[in-house]
Amino acid sequence: MRTETKFVKRFLKLIFPQLGTAEKGVKLIKLSVRTYKTTKRIREARMKLAYKVGIGSVGMFVFIILFGWIAFPKILSNKIKSMCTLKEGTDIREMYLKVPFPLVFKVYMFNVTNPVEVTAGAIPIVQEVGPFVYDEWKEKVHIEEDESEDTMTYTIKNTFIFNRELTKPLTGNELVTIPHPLLAALAMAVERDKPSALSLVNKALNSIYRGPTTPFLTASVQDILFDGVYILCNVSDFAGKAVCAQLKMEATDLVEVEPNIFRFSIFGPKNGTLGQRVKVKRGVKNSHDLGKVVEFEGQTELEIWGSEECNTYQGTDTTIFPPFLTKEEGLVSFAPDLCRVLAAYYVDDTKYAGLPVRRYSADFGDPSSNPEDQCYCQAPDKCLKKGVFDLYNCIKAPLIASLPHFYLSDPSYVNGVKGLNPNAKDHEITILFESMTGSPVAAKKRMQFSLPVHALAKVNVMKNLADTVIPLFWVEEGVELNSTWTKQLNDQLFKVLKITKIMKYLILVMSMGGMGAAVYLHYSRKKEVTITPVRxxxxxxxxxxxxxxxxxxxxxxxxxxxxxxxxxxxxxxxx
Structure with a gap:
Protein backbone atom coordinates (compact mmCIF):
# COMPACT_ATOMS: atom_id res chain seq x y z
CA MET A 1 0.00 0.00 0.00
CA ARG A 2 2.81 2.36 0.90
CA THR A 3 4.62 1.35 -2.27
CA GLU A 4 1.56 2.30 -4.38
CA THR A 5 1.19 5.66 -2.63
CA LYS A 6 4.82 6.43 -3.22
CA PHE A 7 4.37 5.45 -6.86
CA VAL A 8 1.42 7.83 -7.31
CA LYS A 9 3.25 10.65 -5.63
CA ARG A 10 6.37 10.15 -7.67
CA PHE A 11 4.26 9.84 -10.82
CA LEU A 12 2.38 13.08 -10.15
CA LYS A 13 5.57 14.83 -9.15
CA LEU A 14 7.04 13.93 -12.51
CA ILE A 15 3.88 15.20 -14.32
CA PHE A 16 3.39 18.38 -12.27
CA PRO A 17 6.87 19.39 -11.21
CA GLN A 18 5.82 23.07 -11.04
CA LEU A 19 3.28 22.36 -8.29
CA GLY A 20 5.83 21.24 -5.89
CA THR A 21 3.85 18.44 -4.29
CA ALA A 22 1.67 15.58 -5.47
CA GLU A 23 -1.09 16.61 -3.09
CA LYS A 24 -1.64 19.78 -5.09
CA GLY A 25 -2.11 17.76 -8.25
CA VAL A 26 -4.74 15.62 -6.58
CA LYS A 27 -6.54 18.69 -5.36
CA LEU A 28 -6.48 20.15 -8.89
CA ILE A 29 -8.07 17.04 -10.34
CA LYS A 30 -10.74 16.98 -7.66
CA LEU A 31 -11.42 20.71 -8.19
CA SER A 32 -11.84 20.17 -11.93
CA VAL A 33 -14.37 17.43 -11.34
CA ARG A 34 -16.34 19.50 -8.81
CA THR A 35 -16.32 22.51 -11.17
CA TYR A 36 -17.75 20.41 -13.97
CA LYS A 37 -20.50 19.01 -11.79
CA THR A 38 -21.34 22.47 -10.38
CA THR A 39 -21.44 23.99 -13.86
CA LYS A 40 -23.75 21.25 -15.02
CA ARG A 41 -26.11 21.77 -12.08
CA ILE A 42 -26.16 25.56 -12.68
CA ARG A 43 -26.85 25.01 -16.37
CA GLU A 44 -29.72 22.64 -15.58
CA ALA A 45 -31.08 25.05 -12.95
CA ARG A 46 -30.96 27.91 -15.43
CA MET A 47 -32.82 25.85 -17.97
CA LYS A 48 -35.55 24.98 -15.47
CA LEU A 49 -35.79 28.59 -14.30
CA ALA A 50 -36.09 29.84 -17.89
CA TYR A 51 -38.95 27.43 -18.55
CA LYS A 52 -40.72 28.31 -15.32
CA VAL A 53 -40.37 32.07 -15.83
CA GLY A 54 -41.42 31.78 -19.47
CA ILE A 55 -44.51 29.68 -18.80
CA GLY A 56 -45.58 31.85 -15.86
CA SER A 57 -45.09 35.09 -17.79
CA VAL A 58 -47.01 33.85 -20.84
CA GLY A 59 -49.85 32.68 -18.59
CA MET A 60 -49.91 36.05 -16.84
CA PHE A 61 -49.90 37.87 -20.21
CA VAL A 62 -52.80 35.84 -21.59
CA PHE A 63 -54.77 36.26 -18.36
CA ILE A 64 -54.43 40.05 -18.19
CA ILE A 65 -55.35 40.44 -21.87
CA LEU A 66 -58.45 38.26 -21.52
CA PHE A 67 -59.55 39.69 -18.17
CA GLY A 68 -58.28 43.28 -18.26
CA TRP A 69 -59.25 44.13 -21.83
CA ILE A 70 -62.12 41.74 -22.59
CA ALA A 71 -63.83 40.27 -19.53
CA PHE A 72 -63.59 43.19 -17.06
CA PRO A 73 -65.05 45.85 -19.42
CA LYS A 74 -68.00 43.54 -20.12
CA ILE A 75 -68.53 42.85 -16.41
CA LEU A 76 -68.38 46.58 -15.64
CA SER A 77 -70.70 47.41 -18.54
CA ASN A 78 -73.31 44.89 -17.42
CA LYS A 79 -73.09 46.15 -13.84
CA ILE A 80 -73.61 49.78 -14.86
CA LYS A 81 -76.48 48.85 -17.18
CA SER A 82 -78.20 46.94 -14.39
CA MET A 83 -77.88 49.97 -12.09
CA CYS A 84 -79.00 52.55 -14.69
CA THR A 85 -82.66 51.59 -14.96
CA LEU A 86 -85.95 52.95 -13.67
CA LYS A 87 -86.75 49.66 -12.00
CA GLU A 88 -88.13 49.98 -8.50
CA GLY A 89 -85.43 49.99 -5.84
CA THR A 90 -82.67 51.68 -7.84
CA ASP A 91 -81.10 54.97 -6.74
CA ILE A 92 -81.50 56.42 -10.22
CA ARG A 93 -85.25 55.84 -10.14
CA GLU A 94 -85.60 57.72 -6.85
CA MET A 95 -83.60 60.66 -8.15
CA TYR A 96 -85.49 60.57 -11.45
CA LEU A 97 -88.91 60.72 -9.79
CA LYS A 98 -87.94 63.49 -7.38
CA VAL A 99 -84.76 65.48 -7.80
CA PRO A 100 -83.36 65.80 -4.24
CA PHE A 101 -82.11 69.34 -4.79
CA PRO A 102 -83.54 72.40 -6.57
CA LEU A 103 -82.48 73.50 -10.02
CA VAL A 104 -81.53 77.15 -10.38
CA PHE A 105 -84.12 78.86 -12.58
CA LYS A 106 -83.15 82.36 -13.75
CA VAL A 107 -85.34 84.80 -15.66
CA TYR A 108 -84.05 87.85 -17.54
CA MET A 109 -86.65 90.40 -18.68
CA PHE A 110 -86.30 92.73 -21.67
CA ASN A 111 -87.53 96.19 -20.76
CA VAL A 112 -88.59 98.24 -23.81
CA THR A 113 -87.36 101.75 -23.09
CA ASN A 114 -89.15 103.53 -26.01
CA PRO A 115 -92.70 102.08 -26.19
CA VAL A 116 -94.31 105.26 -27.56
CA GLU A 117 -91.76 105.56 -30.36
CA VAL A 118 -92.14 101.85 -31.22
CA THR A 119 -95.90 102.33 -31.47
CA ALA A 120 -95.17 105.04 -34.04
CA GLY A 121 -92.86 102.77 -36.05
CA ALA A 122 -89.41 103.09 -34.42
CA ILE A 123 -86.99 100.24 -33.80
CA PRO A 124 -87.41 98.86 -30.25
CA ILE A 125 -84.66 99.59 -27.72
CA VAL A 126 -84.44 96.97 -24.99
CA GLN A 127 -82.63 96.79 -21.68
CA GLU A 128 -81.98 93.46 -20.00
CA VAL A 129 -83.13 93.30 -16.37
CA GLY A 130 -82.22 90.35 -14.17
CA PRO A 131 -81.61 87.71 -13.22
CA PHE A 132 -84.64 86.95 -11.07
CA VAL A 133 -83.74 83.65 -9.44
CA TYR A 134 -86.09 80.84 -8.39
CA ASP A 135 -85.52 77.43 -6.87
CA GLU A 136 -87.13 74.91 -9.20
CA TRP A 137 -88.17 71.61 -7.62
CA LYS A 138 -88.87 68.87 -10.16
CA GLU A 139 -91.10 65.93 -9.39
CA LYS A 140 -92.91 63.19 -11.28
CA VAL A 141 -96.19 62.01 -9.75
CA HIS A 142 -99.07 59.60 -10.39
CA ILE A 143 -96.72 56.83 -11.49
CA GLU A 144 -98.00 53.90 -13.52
CA GLU A 145 -95.83 51.03 -14.73
CA ASP A 146 -96.19 48.26 -17.29
CA GLU A 147 -93.53 45.56 -16.86
CA SER A 148 -94.48 43.77 -20.06
CA GLU A 149 -93.87 46.98 -22.06
CA ASP A 150 -91.06 48.03 -19.72
CA THR A 151 -92.61 51.51 -19.47
CA MET A 152 -93.39 54.12 -16.83
CA THR A 153 -96.06 56.81 -17.13
CA TYR A 154 -95.95 59.94 -14.98
CA THR A 155 -97.29 63.47 -14.66
CA ILE A 156 -94.90 66.43 -14.54
CA LYS A 157 -95.00 68.68 -11.50
CA ASN A 158 -92.65 71.68 -11.16
CA THR A 159 -92.62 74.09 -8.23
CA PHE A 160 -90.89 77.50 -8.27
CA ILE A 161 -89.86 79.32 -5.09
CA PHE A 162 -88.45 82.83 -5.27
CA ASN A 163 -84.84 82.97 -4.05
CA ARG A 164 -84.36 86.45 -2.59
CA GLU A 165 -80.71 85.95 -1.67
CA LEU A 166 -79.61 85.02 -5.18
CA THR A 167 -81.80 87.75 -6.72
CA LYS A 168 -80.35 90.61 -4.69
CA PRO A 169 -80.13 93.55 -5.18
CA LEU A 170 -83.27 93.03 -7.30
CA THR A 171 -86.55 92.29 -5.53
CA GLY A 172 -88.99 91.25 -8.24
CA ASN A 173 -91.01 94.43 -7.78
CA GLU A 174 -89.13 96.25 -10.56
CA LEU A 175 -91.40 97.65 -13.28
CA VAL A 176 -90.70 96.60 -16.87
CA THR A 177 -92.41 97.33 -20.17
CA ILE A 178 -92.94 94.48 -22.63
CA PRO A 179 -95.27 93.81 -25.57
CA HIS A 180 -98.59 92.92 -23.96
CA PRO A 181 -98.70 89.09 -23.73
CA LEU A 182 -102.47 89.11 -24.40
CA LEU A 183 -103.29 92.32 -26.24
CA ALA A 184 -100.48 92.22 -28.82
CA ALA A 185 -100.28 88.43 -28.92
CA LEU A 186 -104.06 88.08 -29.37
CA ALA A 187 -104.07 90.48 -32.29
CA MET A 188 -101.17 88.69 -33.99
CA ALA A 189 -102.82 85.28 -33.47
CA VAL A 190 -106.14 86.42 -34.94
CA GLU A 191 -104.36 88.01 -37.90
CA ARG A 192 -102.72 84.66 -38.51
CA ASP A 193 -105.83 82.44 -38.22
CA LYS A 194 -108.83 84.70 -38.89
CA PRO A 195 -107.73 88.05 -40.36
CA SER A 196 -111.36 88.94 -41.11
CA ALA A 197 -112.04 89.14 -37.34
CA LEU A 198 -109.43 91.85 -36.68
CA SER A 199 -112.01 94.67 -36.63
CA LEU A 200 -113.97 92.84 -33.91
CA VAL A 201 -110.77 92.23 -31.92
CA ASN A 202 -109.86 95.93 -32.17
CA LYS A 203 -113.17 96.89 -30.57
CA ALA A 204 -112.79 94.23 -27.87
CA LEU A 205 -109.30 95.39 -26.95
CA ASN A 206 -110.48 98.98 -26.62
CA SER A 207 -113.25 97.77 -24.30
CA ILE A 208 -111.24 95.31 -22.16
CA TYR A 209 -108.17 97.53 -21.76
CA ARG A 210 -110.05 100.80 -21.56
CA GLY A 211 -108.75 102.50 -24.66
CA PRO A 212 -105.02 101.60 -24.70
CA THR A 213 -102.57 103.90 -26.47
CA THR A 214 -99.77 101.37 -27.03
CA PRO A 215 -99.60 97.57 -27.40
CA PHE A 216 -97.28 97.40 -24.39
CA LEU A 217 -97.73 96.34 -20.79
CA THR A 218 -95.95 97.97 -17.84
CA ALA A 219 -96.05 95.89 -14.66
CA SER A 220 -93.81 94.37 -11.99
CA VAL A 221 -91.70 91.38 -12.89
CA GLN A 222 -93.33 89.25 -10.20
CA ASP A 223 -96.82 90.04 -11.54
CA ILE A 224 -95.82 89.23 -15.12
CA LEU A 225 -94.11 85.97 -14.21
CA PHE A 226 -96.19 84.51 -11.36
CA ASP A 227 -98.75 86.69 -9.60
CA GLY A 228 -100.61 87.82 -12.71
CA VAL A 229 -101.86 91.02 -14.35
CA TYR A 230 -105.58 91.82 -14.50
CA ILE A 231 -107.80 91.23 -17.49
CA LEU A 232 -111.14 93.00 -17.02
CA CYS A 233 -113.77 90.97 -18.82
CA ASN A 234 -116.68 92.57 -16.89
CA VAL A 235 -117.68 94.44 -20.04
CA SER A 236 -121.08 94.86 -21.62
CA ASP A 237 -120.33 95.35 -25.35
CA PHE A 238 -120.73 92.47 -27.78
CA ALA A 239 -117.11 92.48 -29.04
CA GLY A 240 -115.66 92.49 -25.54
CA LYS A 241 -117.94 89.68 -24.34
CA ALA A 242 -117.22 87.58 -27.43
CA VAL A 243 -113.44 87.83 -27.08
CA CYS A 244 -113.57 87.22 -23.31
CA ALA A 245 -115.74 84.14 -23.82
CA GLN A 246 -113.22 82.81 -26.31
CA LEU A 247 -110.32 83.51 -23.95
CA LYS A 248 -112.13 81.85 -21.07
CA MET A 249 -112.71 78.74 -23.16
CA GLU A 250 -109.26 78.38 -24.75
CA ALA A 251 -106.73 80.08 -22.52
CA THR A 252 -105.35 77.69 -19.91
CA ASP A 253 -103.11 80.28 -18.26
CA LEU A 254 -105.90 82.48 -16.94
CA VAL A 255 -106.99 82.42 -13.29
CA GLU A 256 -110.44 83.79 -12.45
CA VAL A 257 -110.11 85.81 -9.22
CA GLU A 258 -113.62 87.33 -9.39
CA PRO A 259 -116.55 86.82 -11.76
CA ASN A 260 -115.28 87.89 -15.20
CA ILE A 261 -112.01 89.26 -13.76
CA PHE A 262 -108.94 87.22 -14.56
CA ARG A 263 -105.25 87.22 -13.82
CA PHE A 264 -102.74 86.29 -16.49
CA SER A 265 -99.11 85.29 -15.82
CA ILE A 266 -96.44 83.40 -17.70
CA PHE A 267 -95.49 80.76 -15.11
CA GLY A 268 -98.14 81.13 -12.41
CA PRO A 269 -100.60 78.49 -13.69
CA LYS A 270 -97.73 75.96 -13.97
CA ASN A 271 -96.35 76.55 -10.49
CA GLY A 272 -96.95 73.53 -8.25
CA THR A 273 -99.71 72.19 -10.50
CA LEU A 274 -99.94 69.05 -12.58
CA GLY A 275 -98.56 69.29 -16.10
CA GLN A 276 -98.33 67.00 -19.09
CA ARG A 277 -98.47 63.24 -18.88
CA VAL A 278 -95.54 61.34 -20.38
CA LYS A 279 -94.78 57.64 -20.93
CA VAL A 280 -91.13 56.55 -21.13
CA LYS A 281 -89.12 53.32 -21.31
CA ARG A 282 -87.64 52.09 -18.02
CA GLY A 283 -84.50 50.61 -19.62
CA VAL A 284 -84.74 47.26 -17.79
CA LYS A 285 -84.99 45.09 -20.90
CA ASN A 286 -82.82 47.31 -23.07
CA SER A 287 -80.56 49.85 -21.35
CA HIS A 288 -80.28 51.89 -24.56
CA ASP A 289 -84.02 52.67 -24.31
CA LEU A 290 -83.72 54.26 -20.85
CA GLY A 291 -85.94 57.37 -20.65
CA LYS A 292 -87.10 57.09 -24.27
CA VAL A 293 -90.45 58.86 -24.82
CA VAL A 294 -93.13 56.62 -26.31
CA GLU A 295 -96.28 58.66 -25.51
CA PHE A 296 -97.08 62.30 -24.77
CA GLU A 297 -100.50 63.31 -23.46
CA GLY A 298 -101.83 59.88 -24.45
CA GLN A 299 -100.64 60.15 -28.07
CA THR A 300 -98.08 57.82 -29.62
CA GLU A 301 -97.08 60.58 -32.04
CA LEU A 302 -97.76 64.28 -32.57
CA GLU A 303 -100.24 65.61 -35.10
CA ILE A 304 -99.10 69.21 -35.41
CA TRP A 305 -96.11 69.19 -37.76
CA GLY A 306 -95.75 68.77 -41.49
CA SER A 307 -94.10 65.35 -41.63
CA GLU A 308 -94.08 61.99 -39.89
CA GLU A 309 -90.44 62.46 -38.95
CA CYS A 310 -91.12 65.65 -36.97
CA ASN A 311 -94.26 64.13 -35.40
CA THR A 312 -92.34 61.05 -34.17
CA TYR A 313 -91.03 61.04 -30.62
CA GLN A 314 -87.27 60.61 -30.47
CA GLY A 315 -84.86 60.53 -27.58
CA THR A 316 -85.55 60.88 -23.87
CA ASP A 317 -87.64 63.33 -21.83
CA THR A 318 -84.56 65.61 -21.26
CA THR A 319 -84.11 64.55 -17.60
CA ILE A 320 -82.32 61.21 -18.10
CA PHE A 321 -80.14 59.53 -20.75
CA PRO A 322 -79.00 55.93 -21.29
CA PRO A 323 -75.45 54.83 -20.41
CA PHE A 324 -72.64 54.34 -22.92
CA LEU A 325 -73.89 56.79 -25.54
CA THR A 326 -71.39 57.45 -28.32
CA LYS A 327 -70.28 60.92 -29.37
CA GLU A 328 -71.95 60.45 -32.74
CA GLU A 329 -75.36 59.73 -31.18
CA GLY A 330 -75.48 63.09 -29.41
CA LEU A 331 -78.05 63.83 -26.70
CA VAL A 332 -81.45 63.56 -28.35
CA SER A 333 -84.53 64.49 -26.34
CA PHE A 334 -88.17 65.43 -26.75
CA ALA A 335 -88.96 68.83 -25.18
CA PRO A 336 -92.63 68.83 -24.03
CA ASP A 337 -92.79 72.64 -23.75
CA LEU A 338 -91.70 72.95 -27.39
CA CYS A 339 -93.53 69.91 -28.80
CA ARG A 340 -90.43 68.94 -30.74
CA VAL A 341 -87.19 66.99 -30.68
CA LEU A 342 -83.91 68.74 -29.88
CA ALA A 343 -80.50 67.15 -30.45
CA ALA A 344 -77.45 68.37 -28.55
CA TYR A 345 -74.22 67.78 -30.47
CA TYR A 346 -70.77 66.86 -29.12
CA VAL A 347 -68.30 69.74 -28.74
CA ASP A 348 -65.24 68.45 -26.85
CA ASP A 349 -63.95 66.55 -23.83
CA THR A 350 -63.36 68.33 -20.55
CA LYS A 351 -63.31 67.81 -16.77
CA TYR A 352 -65.84 68.54 -14.06
CA ALA A 353 -64.84 68.16 -10.39
CA GLY A 354 -62.11 65.79 -11.55
CA LEU A 355 -64.49 63.63 -13.61
CA PRO A 356 -63.88 63.13 -17.35
CA VAL A 357 -66.96 64.44 -19.17
CA ARG A 358 -68.12 65.47 -22.62
CA ARG A 359 -69.37 68.93 -23.50
CA TYR A 360 -72.51 69.18 -25.64
CA SER A 361 -74.39 72.14 -27.07
CA ALA A 362 -77.59 72.70 -29.05
CA ASP A 363 -79.41 75.24 -31.21
CA PHE A 364 -82.59 75.51 -33.29
CA GLY A 365 -81.02 74.83 -36.66
CA ASP A 366 -82.00 76.57 -39.88
CA PRO A 367 -85.47 75.72 -41.24
CA SER A 368 -84.91 78.02 -44.21
CA SER A 369 -82.08 75.85 -45.60
CA ASN A 370 -82.00 72.53 -43.73
CA PRO A 371 -84.56 70.02 -45.11
CA GLU A 372 -84.69 68.17 -41.77
CA ASP A 373 -85.96 71.33 -40.02
CA GLN A 374 -88.47 72.43 -42.66
CA CYS A 375 -91.28 70.29 -41.25
CA TYR A 376 -91.39 72.80 -38.36
CA CYS A 377 -92.27 75.65 -40.73
CA GLN A 378 -95.77 77.18 -40.80
CA ALA A 379 -95.79 76.33 -44.50
CA PRO A 380 -93.08 75.20 -46.97
CA ASP A 381 -92.81 78.76 -48.29
CA LYS A 382 -93.08 80.40 -44.84
CA CYS A 383 -90.00 79.20 -42.99
CA LEU A 384 -88.36 81.37 -40.39
CA LYS A 385 -84.70 82.22 -40.71
CA LYS A 386 -81.78 80.52 -38.97
CA GLY A 387 -81.79 80.08 -35.22
CA VAL A 388 -85.48 80.61 -34.33
CA PHE A 389 -88.45 78.30 -33.83
CA ASP A 390 -92.16 79.07 -34.28
CA LEU A 391 -94.12 77.93 -31.20
CA TYR A 392 -97.61 78.64 -32.52
CA ASN A 393 -98.53 75.04 -33.39
CA CYS A 394 -97.42 73.90 -29.93
CA ILE A 395 -98.86 76.52 -27.54
CA LYS A 396 -101.35 78.33 -29.82
CA ALA A 397 -99.63 81.63 -29.17
CA PRO A 398 -97.59 83.59 -31.77
CA LEU A 399 -94.31 83.30 -29.88
CA ILE A 400 -90.84 82.50 -31.20
CA ALA A 401 -88.18 80.53 -29.35
CA SER A 402 -84.45 81.12 -29.83
CA LEU A 403 -81.23 81.26 -27.89
CA PRO A 404 -80.87 84.39 -25.70
CA HIS A 405 -80.15 87.65 -27.53
CA PHE A 406 -80.71 85.72 -30.79
CA TYR A 407 -77.33 84.02 -30.37
CA LEU A 408 -76.53 81.84 -33.44
CA SER A 409 -79.56 83.32 -35.22
CA ASP A 410 -79.80 85.18 -38.49
CA PRO A 411 -78.31 88.71 -38.07
CA SER A 412 -81.59 90.31 -39.15
CA TYR A 413 -83.15 89.38 -35.79
CA VAL A 414 -80.35 91.04 -33.83
CA ASN A 415 -80.41 94.10 -36.09
CA GLY A 416 -84.17 94.45 -35.68
CA VAL A 417 -83.75 95.39 -31.99
CA LYS A 418 -81.27 97.68 -30.28
CA GLY A 419 -79.61 96.69 -27.00
CA LEU A 420 -78.76 93.05 -27.67
CA ASN A 421 -75.31 91.51 -27.17
CA PRO A 422 -75.25 87.82 -28.15
CA ASN A 423 -72.22 85.82 -26.97
CA ALA A 424 -71.35 82.19 -26.30
CA LYS A 425 -70.37 82.59 -22.65
CA ASP A 426 -73.74 83.95 -21.51
CA HIS A 427 -76.16 82.60 -24.09
CA GLU A 428 -75.23 79.17 -25.41
CA ILE A 429 -76.74 75.86 -24.26
CA THR A 430 -74.14 73.78 -22.42
CA ILE A 431 -74.39 70.23 -21.09
CA LEU A 432 -71.52 68.43 -19.34
CA PHE A 433 -72.23 64.74 -19.66
CA GLU A 434 -70.64 61.66 -18.09
CA SER A 435 -71.19 59.14 -20.86
CA MET A 436 -70.44 55.89 -18.99
CA THR A 437 -73.37 56.26 -16.58
CA GLY A 438 -75.43 58.64 -18.74
CA SER A 439 -75.34 61.37 -16.08
CA PRO A 440 -75.57 65.09 -16.88
CA VAL A 441 -73.30 66.51 -14.14
CA ALA A 442 -73.81 70.16 -15.10
CA ALA A 443 -76.13 71.89 -17.54
CA LYS A 444 -77.31 75.34 -18.55
CA LYS A 445 -80.38 75.19 -20.76
CA ARG A 446 -81.14 78.65 -22.08
CA MET A 447 -84.05 79.85 -24.17
CA GLN A 448 -85.54 83.17 -25.21
CA PHE A 449 -89.20 83.91 -26.00
CA SER A 450 -90.04 86.72 -28.39
CA LEU A 451 -93.11 88.18 -30.09
CA PRO A 452 -93.00 88.83 -33.85
CA VAL A 453 -94.91 92.01 -34.74
CA HIS A 454 -95.76 93.98 -37.82
CA ALA A 455 -98.27 96.66 -38.77
CA LEU A 456 -101.96 95.67 -38.45
CA ALA A 457 -104.08 98.30 -40.22
CA LYS A 458 -107.31 97.23 -38.47
CA VAL A 459 -105.89 97.41 -34.90
CA ASN A 460 -105.48 101.03 -33.78
CA VAL A 461 -102.48 100.58 -31.46
CA MET A 462 -100.59 98.37 -33.93
CA LYS A 463 -101.16 99.99 -37.32
CA ASN A 464 -97.74 101.68 -37.42
CA LEU A 465 -95.51 98.98 -35.94
CA ALA A 466 -92.27 98.10 -37.68
CA ASP A 467 -91.81 94.55 -38.92
CA THR A 468 -89.54 93.00 -36.28
CA VAL A 469 -89.27 90.44 -33.49
CA ILE A 470 -89.33 91.91 -29.97
CA PRO A 471 -87.74 89.76 -27.20
CA LEU A 472 -89.89 89.38 -24.06
CA PHE A 473 -87.65 87.41 -21.68
CA TRP A 474 -85.19 84.56 -21.54
CA VAL A 475 -84.67 81.79 -19.01
CA GLU A 476 -81.78 79.67 -17.81
CA GLU A 477 -82.41 76.34 -16.14
CA GLY A 478 -79.16 75.31 -14.49
CA VAL A 479 -77.89 72.41 -12.45
CA GLU A 480 -74.44 71.58 -11.12
CA LEU A 481 -73.88 68.44 -9.08
CA ASN A 482 -72.13 69.32 -5.82
CA SER A 483 -69.22 67.45 -4.24
CA THR A 484 -71.58 65.01 -2.47
CA TRP A 485 -72.74 63.56 -5.78
CA THR A 486 -69.50 63.88 -7.75
CA LYS A 487 -67.48 62.28 -4.91
CA GLN A 488 -69.88 59.36 -4.83
CA LEU A 489 -69.54 58.89 -8.58
CA ASN A 490 -65.78 59.28 -8.40
CA ASP A 491 -65.31 56.85 -5.48
CA GLN A 492 -67.66 54.16 -6.75
CA LEU A 493 -66.63 54.18 -10.38
CA PHE A 494 -63.65 56.22 -11.49
CA LYS A 495 -61.28 55.32 -8.65
CA VAL A 496 -61.99 51.64 -9.31
CA LEU A 497 -61.36 52.20 -13.02
CA LYS A 498 -58.13 54.07 -12.30
CA ILE A 499 -56.79 51.37 -9.96
CA THR A 500 -57.82 48.66 -12.42
CA LYS A 501 -56.10 50.46 -15.28
CA ILE A 502 -52.86 50.85 -13.31
CA MET A 503 -52.90 47.22 -12.23
CA LYS A 504 -53.59 45.78 -15.66
CA TYR A 505 -50.78 47.77 -17.28
CA LEU A 506 -48.42 46.91 -14.42
CA ILE A 507 -49.18 43.21 -14.79
CA LEU A 508 -48.83 43.50 -18.57
CA VAL A 509 -45.38 45.10 -18.24
CA MET A 510 -44.32 42.51 -15.64
CA SER A 511 -45.43 39.62 -17.85
CA MET A 512 -43.58 41.02 -20.87
CA GLY A 513 -40.50 41.57 -18.70
CA GLY A 514 -40.74 37.98 -17.48
CA MET A 515 -40.91 36.66 -21.04
CA GLY A 516 -37.85 38.72 -21.93
CA ALA A 517 -35.95 37.35 -18.92
CA ALA A 518 -36.87 33.78 -19.89
CA VAL A 519 -35.53 34.29 -23.42
CA TYR A 520 -32.30 35.74 -22.02
CA LEU A 521 -31.78 32.83 -19.61
CA HIS A 522 -32.36 30.34 -22.42
CA TYR A 523 -29.96 31.79 -24.99
CA SER A 524 -27.23 32.83 -22.53
CA ARG A 525 -26.24 29.11 -22.24
CA LYS A 526 -24.72 29.22 -25.70
CA LYS A 527 -22.09 31.69 -24.51
CA GLU A 528 -20.87 29.52 -21.58
CA VAL A 529 -17.34 27.90 -21.60
CA THR A 530 -17.47 24.15 -20.95
CA ILE A 531 -14.72 22.87 -18.67
CA THR A 532 -13.59 19.33 -19.54
CA PRO A 533 -12.61 17.37 -16.40
CA VAL A 534 -9.43 15.36 -16.07
CA ARG A 535 -10.43 11.73 -15.98
Missing part, protein backbone atom coordinates in the same frame (compact mmCIF):
# COMPACT_ATOMS: atom_id res chain seq x y z
CA UNK A 536 -8.29 8.60 -15.91
CA UNK A 537 -9.68 5.60 -17.69
CA UNK A 538 -8.50 2.17 -16.72
CA UNK A 539 -8.23 -1.01 -18.71
CA UNK A 540 -9.75 -4.21 -17.58
CA UNK A 541 -6.63 -5.13 -15.66
CA UNK A 542 -6.53 -1.75 -13.86
CA UNK A 543 -3.73 -0.17 -15.91
CA UNK A 544 -3.88 3.50 -16.73
CA UNK A 545 -4.32 4.40 -20.40
CA UNK A 546 -1.12 6.04 -21.51
CA UNK A 547 -2.80 8.33 -23.99
CA UNK A 548 -4.78 9.99 -21.12
CA UNK A 549 -1.55 10.53 -19.20
CA UNK A 550 0.04 12.12 -22.22
CA UNK A 551 -3.12 14.22 -22.63
CA UNK A 552 -2.69 15.42 -19.07
CA UNK A 553 0.86 16.32 -19.83
CA UNK A 554 -0.37 18.46 -22.73
CA UNK A 555 -2.97 20.15 -20.52
CA UNK A 556 -0.30 20.74 -17.93
CA UNK A 557 1.73 22.58 -20.53
CA UNK A 558 -1.29 24.58 -21.51
CA UNK A 559 -1.69 25.55 -17.87
CA UNK A 560 1.74 27.17 -17.98
CA UNK A 561 3.91 24.25 -16.79
CA UNK A 562 6.42 22.26 -18.82
CA UNK A 563 6.77 18.75 -20.20
CA UNK A 564 9.51 16.54 -18.85
CA UNK A 565 11.18 15.67 -22.11
CA UNK A 566 13.54 13.20 -20.29
CA UNK A 567 10.65 10.76 -19.93
CA UNK A 568 8.94 8.89 -22.71
CA UNK A 569 5.96 6.63 -22.67
CA UNK A 570 8.28 3.60 -22.51
CA UNK A 571 10.04 5.06 -19.53
CA UNK A 572 6.82 5.42 -17.68
CA UNK A 573 6.26 1.70 -18.12
CA UNK A 574 9.27 1.13 -15.93
CA UNK A 575 7.26 2.17 -12.92
Missing amino acids: STETSNGETNRSNVISMLGQNKALGGHVNHAMSANEIDKY
